[in-house]
Each structure stands twice: as structure tokens, then as C-alpha cells.
Amino acid sequence: MDDPALQALFLPFLDGTLSVPARLAFLRARNGQGLQQFRTLFGRSAIVAEQSFRPYADALPPGIEATSLAEGQFDAVLMLPPRQRSEARGLLAHALELAAPGAVLVASVANTQGARAIEGDFERLAGPLVSASKHKCRTFWRHHQPAEVDTALMQQWQEDAAPRPVADGRFLSRPGVFAWDHIDAASALLAAQLPADLAGHGADLGAGYGYLASEVLARCARVEALDVFEAEARALDLARINLDAMAAKRERPPALQYFWHDVTRGLPRRYDFIVTNPPFHQSRADEPELGRQFIRVAAQALVSQGRLLLVANRHLPYEQTLRGSFMQIQVLADTQGFKVIAAKEPRP
Secondary structure (H helix, E strand, C coil): CCCHHHHHHHHHHHCCCCCCCCEEEEECCCCCHHHHHHHHHCCCCEEEEECCEHHHHHHCCCCCEEECCCCCCEEEEEECCCCCHHHHHHHHHHHHHHEEEEEEEEEEEEHHHCHHHHHHHHHHHHCCCEEEEECCEEEEEEECCHHHCCHHHHHHHHHHHCCEEECCCCEEECCCCCCCCCCCHHHHHHHHCCCCCCEEEEEEECCCCCHHHHHHHHHCCEEEEEEEEECEHHHHHHHHHHHHHHHCCCCCCCEEEEEECCHHHCCCCCEEEEEECCCCCCCCCCCHHHHHHHHHHHHHHEEEEEEEEEEEECCCCCHHHHHHHEEEEEEEEEECCEEEEEEEEECC
């Protein structure tokens, strides 16, 4: 993957500007050329990689300790902050928690992803920075001086990034999760089209904080079990809280299981039905192959008379994949820029 921010992140170590730490934490870690060059030259450095997005976590090379939440104190903390402002500020505060006094903190952000704003935020929080521009990114760093940290601002940003009630208190969500502060319009359209006769063991692929799965439980009384799949661990933790609380209110609570899982790699069992609002990008550009692979995986995982209920942006080209994967296709709704499609009887 072409990853300029990752390449720029390691340049201060590769060119000798910064000394190589014995033990470092790498927040929002991704594999790629910059990391590989660093490990080739400085393999003695122990790396703890924090990555909550399963495809990126799975792609990390052997020999790196991977976790969804790093803990402890480190000689260096490296980070690739996300674009979402509150989420990025929370990550900066988290980095300071992990940094031992005197540790170097290094961040890299693409210019098109808000580099200047995040650099300014980091300076407000931690003190004056050194910065450099390379690969159309900004890399900035400083050595941690606890006395110079704005602790009140740090606490505020941690609170702003933490889980909170949304949708009139119906759900718990947090910045950085898909449609984090509202009910996604496409998912709501699919929920309105859910057949009341859905029954048996189902799955929600790409469940986010759990809205669509909650609608399945609320509208489909004959559902006995629901497996919840989500690649982002931070979202899956929220879905578990939201759905367990809802299921507990039912006279016969359905069996719920939660999977931190990259759906594109396949599913572990067969299902009577699957619902999904599949992702169609990991960056800002459309990547319809992601949604196509969700459709293929769903077809492979459904029983012979199983049903797929899918919602997507109207412009996304999924119909050919649907026709190639299922015997019956029906458009249930086409409005507000979205389409809801029911697919039945997966092809062998």
C-alpha cells in the first residue's frame, strides 16, 4: 500500500535526527515500507503496535507485539493520527500517557488529512515541536516534558474522545466510529425494509456500534441468534454494550456473539440470513471491491434458502456481483440516494 505518512513517520530515525529507542509504542500502526526499513536497520528495538482495525492489525509483520490498546511506559511513542479531530486529539492525549519522561513523541499526517491542524493541536497540548515536510506529509516531534503538558486540555480531549450517548440516548458511541454521532440514513432505510419473518441464526456484517443489529432484534421476533462482525475493535466494544443491554430486556434473549474480524476473509459458519451496510472505502476514495467481497462472502456463508439484505449508495456497482452470487434479486427500496436489495438462494 502506498502510505506516505508511514514513510515520513520513520524518517527522523532513518536519517539520524532522532536516536533509536529501545522500546517504542506505535499507535494506529500500519505495515509498509517505512516500518520495514526501520526494522531492517534497527531490529533491536522492541515495538508494541496498537491497532484496533483488524485488517491493519493482521498485516503487521511477525515479531511485533500487536494489541488493540497499548499500556505501560515507552522510550518513544509514534503515531499516525486519524483525520477525525476529536479522535485525533484523544490519540495525542493517549500518546502522552504512554510516554516516559524524556521520551520522544513523533506523529506524521498527510497534508490532505489535516496535518497543520493536528500539528497545532499537539503543540497546544505538549509544548513546542520540531517539524519537517516530506512525501506531502508533515512529521512533528518533541521530547516529553510532563511539566509542559497542558493537563486540563489533555483531560478535556480524553473526555471528548470517550464513549457517550447518541441518538437521544439510545446508543453509546464515540468519535471515529462510522456515523458515530447519529443514525446512518442508509442503515435506517434498510431497517425499515427488514422482513418481519427473518428467523433463525443471522449475522450483521460491519455492524458499527450496533444500530442495524438492534433493529433486527427489535423487529424480527423469531431471530434466535445473531453474530455481530466488525473490523474496528472500538466499534465492536460499543456494539457489545448496546446490544447486550437490549437483548437482556427480551423475554427470550437471543444468543449474541461478537467477532473482531475482517469479513473479506470469510465467515466461520452458515447463516439463515445476513444483513449488511458494507463499507466502500478505507480512505476517502470509493473502493467498491470491498462491498463486492462482502456480497461474495455472504453468499458463501448462507444456507441454500438463505437471504441477504443489503443497503448501499445508489451509484455503487454491486448488481453484477449480486446476480453472479444469488438466484433471486429484488430491489426493496431506491430513494434518498440509497438502494436496499434482497438477495435469495446463493448460487453453489
